[in-house]
Amino acid sequence: MTAFITSVGSIVTILLMMALGFGLRGLGWFDDNFSGSISKLIMNVALPASIFMSVMKNLTLPKLVSLSSGLIYSFGGVIIGYIVAWLTVKLLKIRPGRRGLFMNTVVNANTIFIGLPLNLALFGTKSLPYFLVYYVTNTVSTWAFGVFLISNDDPTKEKGAKSNAKFNWKKLLPAPLLGFLVSLVWLILNLPVPTWAGNTLTYVGGLVTPLSLIYIGIVLHDAGLKSIKFDRDTIVALLGRFVLAPVVITLLILLGSHMGHALPTMEMQTLIVQASAPGLAVMPILANESHGDVEYATNLVTTSTILFIVVVPIVMTLIQYI
Numbered sequence: 001m002t003a004f005i006t007s008v009g010s011i012v013t014i015l016l017m018m019a020l021g022f023g024l025r026g027l028g029w030f031d032d033n034f035s036g037s038i039s040k041l042i043m044n045v046a047l048p049a050s051i052f053m054s055v056m057k058n059l060t061l062p063k064l065v066s067l068s069s070g071l072i073y074s075f076g077g078v079i080i081g082y083i084v085a086w087l088t089v090k091l092l093k094i095r096p097g098r099r100g101l102f103m104n105t106v107v108n109a110n111t112i113f114i115g116l117p118l119n120l121a122l123f124g125t126k127s128l129p130y131f132l133v134y135y136v137t138n139t140v141s142t143w144a145f146g147v148f149l150i151s152n153d154d155p156t157k158e159k160g161a162k163s164n165a166k167f168n169w170k171k172l173l174p175a176p177l178l179g180f181l182v183s184l185v186w187l188i189l190n191l192p193v194p195t196w197a198g199n200t201l202t203y204v205g206g207l208v209t210p211l212s213l214i215y216i217g218i219v220l221h222d223a224g225l226k227s228i229k230f231d232r233d234t235i236v237a238l239l240g241r242f243v244l245a246p247v248v249i250t251l252l253i254l255l256g257s258h259m260g261h262a263l264p265t266m267e268m269q270t271l272i273v274q275a276s277a278p279g280l281a282v283m284p285i286l287a288n289e290s291h292g293d294v295e296y297a298t299n300l301v302t303t304s305t306i307l308f309i310v311v312v313p314i315v316m317t318l319i320q321y322i
Contacts, residue, residue, distance in 0.1 A: 021217020039285040048179030050205030055183035070133035077249035081107040097293040100150035106240030109277035130267040134274035143177035245275040278304035
């Protein structure tokens with residue numbers, strides 16, 4: 001019960017930070033250009049720094065190798081999730097500007113902003129290596145594939161313009177993914193991070209959570225509270241996030257256990273909890289960068305974060321019987 005109360009407290013903190021952005025926008029502290037500037041700062045500077053330092057602090061090469069079996073389940077869940085999400089997009093004929101956001105909501109979770117503090121609250125620091133399994137999967141999935149689903153879903157793109165456009169290496173290697181790849185190279189080569197550099201990157205990376213949540217609050221204010229709604233696309237995306245994702249990874253784990261490849265109980269519980277986390281907090285920023293439906297992205301992040309307060313006790317109760 002104590003762990004549950006702590007996890008709910010972390011969710012409330014996140015909602016309050018979103019409310020801060022909402023309120024300050026209402027007071028006129030932020031002009032119309034602030035949202036665009038803050039999204040560039042997060043995507044190109046703060047987030048790469050945060051990812052780099054997270055890997056350097058929490059991951060080692062032997063640990064990465066030893067946890068490889070867990071990666072099979074997490075990546076398997078992600079692949080199945082993308083397939084189901086893509087089929088759903090086709091079946092429901094979700095409109096351009098929402099399709100990439102929909103698939104990202106179904107597959108990719110908010111592991112850093114909510115998943116990590118929640119995991120530490122529920123299972124303690126011993127669960128950190130297992131958390132990193134899902135963190136690695138989620139990071140690769142988001143920045144090596146998910147971000148391209150959103151950018152390629154730009155509703156302002158003309159069909160004929162695609163063939164005339166020059167290949168953009170920046171889109172192939174977005175700053176967050178580049179930060180992750182650099183951190184892996186640093187890890188493999190066992191290169192030290194100077195204290196001054198580590199401190200600087202840690203401080204800069206620390207901007208990601210508050211700025212992302214404040215940004216969501218600003219967008220929510222501009223859209224109005226009426227933007228929080230449960231239309232068809234939102235409901236199906238939430239079902240994918242809170243039902244499909246955890247069920248798929250649970251079935252994969254049970255199948256592996258039946259075949260003689262059982263995971264430690266804590267690792268199994270960690271993977272399932274992380275698969276149940278809310279949608280990515282940076283989705284509205286990604287949508288803004290690609291002319292997507294920012295209101296829809298904000299609605300998904302807000303509703304999934306609020307509903308997660310209810311999802312946590314349900315998931316924690318069910319995994320006791322697995």
